Amino acid sequence: MRRITGTHVYSYVKCRHLAALDLHLSRSERRAPTQWEEFAATRGRDFEALYVQRLPIAVPRYPERDFEAGAAATRELLRAGAEWIHQGVLAGDDRLGLPDLLRKLPGESSLGDHHYEVLDVKTSGRSRGDQILQVVFYTRLLAELQGRMPTHGALILKDGREERFLIADYLAAHDEVLAALRHLRSDLSASRPFLQSGCSGCYHDQRCLPVLRQRGDLSLVHGMSHGARAILEQAGCRTIADLATFHPDGPRARGNLDPTLLRRLRRGALAHLLGKPLVDERPRAERFEHGAIVHLLTDAFADRVLAIGVLHPAREDGAFRCELPATAADEWDALKRLVASLPRGVPLLHFGETLPRWHEEHAFAREADPALEARFVDLGKRLRAAAVYPRAVGGLADLVQTALGRDPLRAGHAGAAAMWLTGDDGAERLRAKLHADLQDLAALKAAILDAAPTVVDDGDAAAGEGAAANGERAGTVG
Numbered sequence: 001m002r003r004i005t006g007t008h009v010y011s012y013v014k015c016r017h018l019a020a021l022d023l024h025l026s027r028s029e030r031r032a033p034t035q036w037e038e039f040a041a042t043r044g045r046d047f048e049a050l051y052v053q054r055l056p057i058a059v060p061r062y063p064e065r066d067f068e069a070g071a072a073a074t075r076e077l078l079r080a081g082a083e084w085i086h087q088g089v090l091a092g093d094d095r096l097g098l099p100d101l102l103r104k105l106p107g108e109s110s111l112g113d114h115h116y117e118v119l120d121v122k123t124s125g126r127s128r129g130d131q132i133l134q135v136v137f138y139t140r141l142l143a144e145l146q147g148r149m150p151t152h153g154a155l156i157l158k159d160g161r162e163e164r165f166l167i168a169d170y171l172a173a174h175d176e177v178l179a180a181l182r183h184l185r186s187d188l189s190a191s192r193p194f195l196q197s198g199c200s201g202c203y204h205d206q207r208c209l210p211v212l213r214q215r216g217d218l219s220l221v222h223g224m225s226h227g228a229r230a231i232l233e234q235a236g237c238r239t240i241a242d243l244a245t246f247h248p249d250g251p252r253a254r255g256n257l258d259p260t261l262l263r264r265l266r267r268g269a270l271a272h273l274l275g276k277p278l279v280d281e282r283p284r285a286e287r288f289e290h291g292a293i294v295h296l297l298t299d300a301f302a303d304r305v306l307a308i309g310v311l312h313p314a315r316e317d318g319a320f321r322c323e324l325p326a327t328a329a330d331e332w333d334a335l336k337r338l339v340a341s342l343p344r345g346v347p348l349l350h351f352g353e354t355l356p357r358w359h360e361e362h363a364f365a366r367e368a369d370p371a372l373e374a375r376f377v378d379l380g381k382r383l384r385a386a387a388v389y390p391r392a393v394g395g396l397a398d399l400v401q402t403a404l405g406r407d408p409l410r411a412g413h414a415g416a417a418a419m420w421l422t423g424d425d426g427a428e429r430l431r432a433k434l435h436a437d438l439q440d441l442a443a444l445k446a447a448i449l450d451a452a453p454t455v456v457d458d459g460d461a462a463a464g465e466g467a468a469a470n471g472e473r474a475g476t477v478g
């Protein structure tokens with residue numbers, strides 16, 4: 001029986017099926033990490049090493065992967081009252097924990113006149129639920145060992161700040177997750193994959209995505225949720241092919257799903273079968289023909305903007321200009337110069353929250369022009385609302401691949417931007433990626449926001465139904 005670890009808890013919060021696969025498959029069955037994933041992991045390890053370097057740590061010594069010996073060595077350090085224990089081993093019945101740090105505190109326990117609490121070192125700028133539950137998992141194991149539940153746990157964030165929280169606030173959620181993990185460990189079939197935004201960065205993506213396509217799984221449909229899939233399947237609608245022709249009579253037959261939602265999901269199924277986005281009817285007041293597209297490449301770990309680019313007018317053949325700020329102090333002026341090069345008052349089209357969030361964080365300490373922020377227009381929101389796509393879409397890469405049929409990584413992965421800086425051609429690669437992303441955004445604007453609504457005529461509907469029938473017979477859709 002495989003032990004449940006803190007990593008399983010962490011994975012479960014992200015994706016139930018990811019945790020199930022990790023409980024049943026060996027690490028050798030994962031895909032190899034990409035260069036930028038390995039780069040990010042190395043930075044995380046380096047940050048932890050730098051943080052603990054200033055602490056009077058004790059480290060349990062034991063043969064590699066002999067966790068029973070590691071747990072015994074950790075118990076010795078706990079009883080001896082070491083001030084800090086780095087990479088201790090906590091073992092209990094069917095669980096195994098490897099917390100980053102255990103800190104000694106005054107207060108009686110079965111160890112003596114002291115006890116410990118758990119701290120985990122993270123490279124994020126703010127705490128997340130999955131990280132907190134991981135600490136609570138370790139704390140449960142620690143409490144069983146020392147005969148006392150610590151009142152707090154803590155996360156060390158990338159700025160070195162310690163964020164403490166009450167363990168009692170999260171115990172119920174932890175126990176629920178642990179029970180679910182034990183059930184998944186005993187029955188892998190209790191979990192199924194579901195296409196979501198995090199799938200593209202998962203080391204099991206090459207396992208799950210083909211299965212979803214082969215089944216014609218409803219999660220491939222744009223706008224589908226876990227709850228809607230469960231309701232539809234209970235109503236007998238189990239595949240995309242079923243959904244494309246699903247016309248229930250009355251609320252009971254549709255599982256009380258909102259009729260507007262059901263119509264949009266059915267349109268999503270048809271888009272999947274036809275293999276093209278279906279542009280919706282909507283007001284055409286905002287066309288932004290004369291707008292400029294602004295795009296950033298960032299290093300989230302270092303809180304840095306590595307490259308800022310503009311494309312004006314917002315067409316693929318628009319004029320491209322960019323700046324590569326050398327330091328964080330140069331970022332604000334770089335944006336000001338680029339905006340100053342544009343006609344006064346043009347809308348500044350961007351994708352997602354990166355630009356407005358960065359601007360808001362810097363505006364308080366700068367001479368910010370309120371009119372500038374008023375010109376921001378989020379293309380991401382408008383693109384998602386303007387059409388139903390052939391499959392579920394998350395970030396820019398999904399939209400580019402799904403709506404344009406292009407390789408969104410032809411100039412590299414945005415997550416690798418910080419890694420490029422370590423090479424001689426880093427500046428060139430940043431410019432190339434920035435230009436490619438800007439051209440993709442311009443092409444998406446033209447293909448979706450500037451396009452006429454898609455009229456699904458009888459021929460299209462018949463083609464969709466034919467594809468559905470063929471998909472059912474072949475067992476594959478998409």
